[in-house]
Amino acid sequence: MARLSISHLKKRYGELTVVDNVDIAVADGEFLVLLGPSGCGKTTTLRMVAGFIPPSAGQITIGERDVTNLPPWKRHCGLVFQSYALFPHMSVAQNVAFGLEMHKVPAAERGPRVAEALRLVQLGGFDERYPRQLSGGQQQRVALARALAMEPQVLLLDEPLSNLDAKLRLEVRVEIRELQRKLGLTTIMVTHDQEEALTMADRLVVMDRGKVRQIGTQRELYEKPADRFVAGFIGRSAFLDGEVTAPGRFRTAGGREIACAAAGTSGSATLALRPERIAIGSEADGLPNRFATQIVHASYLGAQLDVQVALDGQERMLLQIPNRPGLSEPRPGDTITIGWAEDAGLVYPREA
Ligand SMILES: Nc1ncnc2c1ncn2[C@@H]1O[C@H](COP(=O)(O)OP(=O)(O)OP(=O)(O)O)[C@@H](O)[C@H]1O
Ligand SMILES: [Mg+2]
Known part of the structure; x- marks a missing residue:
């Protein structure tokens, strides 16, 4: 739970600038949604915040800490990938405990934290199952539990619902939002689904070709789009x-x-x-x-x-x-x- 601030963030690959001078401030406990067409730089931005991609320029701070040059495990960010990335040969409990082991959390502490994380995502009692024995929605929740077990200060979700069918998406949407509110987690979620973005977000960031086009509430984006792109992208x-x-x-x-x-x-x-x-x-x-x-x-x-x-x-x-x-x-x-x-x-x- 902390403020997250991204300033003048840039990522270049050779001649190509894929994230271009991005400024985003996320308030403590806010649910911010990053929305934009495929290839506009959403995942790259999220991964720079998590520490998996080094920025070409710019600064990232979480709370009072400048984390720009810290490795991922020192940033206290929980990242949920689009593909869940569960280990197939590990049980649900082992998957959730994995990060805790990597962080050398003592064994006695690991058990209760895993149990609490699974309880939060309503998977109590699923500890011994393997990913292949779970539905897509349940696997998604294990991925979320794995991030929550780390007690992150910032939760980063990259298209967490895109592998789910339409009905399940609606359910998990509500579950994620309720959990995020209950825990007061500062969150950035990436999606290219406009309806998902509009129903879940406190505020939205519209990106296009590496640049932030506009940041605002649903009403601000719809009624006062900053430019033609936003007017066409949000609503019709x-x-x-x-x-x-x-x-x-x-x-x-x-x-x-x-x-x-x-x-x-x-x-x-x-x-x-x-x-x-x-x-x-x-x-x-x-x-x-x-x-x-x-x-x-x-x-x-x-x-x-x-x-x-x-x-x-x-x-x-x-x-x-x-x-x-x-x-x-x-x-x-x-x-x-x-x-x-x-x-x-x-x-x-x-x-x-
Ligand atoms: N390692 C890399 N080297 C060169 N270009 C890259 C690399 N990684 C990403 N890109 C390019 O950066 C741009 C932004 O990619 P990114 O994955 O951030 O897009 P995105 O907004 O998440 O798109 P999507 O909605 O399809 O997931 C794309 O044009 C992509 O081809
Ligand atoms: Mg992406």
């Missing part, structure tokens, strides 16, 4: 490319004039709109931005319909229409009027 957005022609004026590539809230951006830009901010049919009456569009594609998802529309035959936009009684089924080719308020759209400089 419709994007219109174009140009800011004057303060509060945006012209789409197709030549449509759109009123938007004034922003500092000028020149080439992208307008991002959350689907729920787009009004449809008569609800669009009186809105400053109101256009007739053609339905390109419609998917029935039960509680809602996802509808792709085209503005001027080219720009595609996503609508989400709540499924209400009496709703007429949208069909490709139909015309539908959409509209949005000036402040509904967020304007970002165009990204390459």
Whole structure:
């Protein structure tokens, strides 16, 4: 249980910078989720914190201790790998005790610590089983128990749920979170599953190509995405490319004039709109931005319909229409009027 601070952290492999000047501060007892596309540097960041990969530059502190140059076993981090990495020829109890033996914890102390860790993950009584005699979810919990037995100050979880089926994921998600809260463990979890990230995190870090794009709560990331990448990565957005022609004026590539809230951006830009901010049919009456569009594609998802529309035959936009009684089924080719308020759209400089 400690604050964890990562500053100006960098990792280079030859010419390639895979972690680029990362700054992250995790509060005592906070559950932080690191989220980003494959290859963006999540595992590398986590392993530098755990001490398995030496940073090219930067500093890592846990509590008051600068651990940047300490070996893994002196950092008091518990790391759970994506693949569990249990020893197949060792029983559950031996697997959990392994780290304690390596740390020369006296035998008399090992037994109670193993038992306590297994009790925490609800595997009391599984001591003598072997990994092959356990389900995926149980193996995952053994891996967690192994980390907890070390009484870590910081818990690091690298995609701990990715090998589990959908139903088990939901259960283990809740178990991990409850345990983390109960123990007050400062935690960083890596995932590329957005829903998992949103449901579990106190705060999220969105990474892309080695860089932190934004750190914030779910609401901050969704309602005030820092850039176009975050707007597309967290939740869904419709994007219109174009140009800011004057303060509060945006012209789409197709030549449509759109009123938007004034922003500092000028020149080439992208307008991002959350689907729920787009009004449809008569609800669009009186809105400053109101256009007739053609339905390109419609998917029935039960509680809602996802509808792709085209503005001027080219720009595609996503609508989400709540499924209400009496709703007429949208069909490709139909015309539908959409509209949005000036402040509904967020304007970002165009990204390459
Ligand atoms: N030892 C290495 N030498 C060279 N490049 C490496 C090495 N290890 C990792 N990389 C590169 O660093 C980048 C980041 O890798 P990392 O494993 O941190 O990604 P990740 O965000 O965890 O991705 P994923 O979601 O797929 O697990 C990748 O482009 C990877 O190819
Ligand atoms: Mg990874």
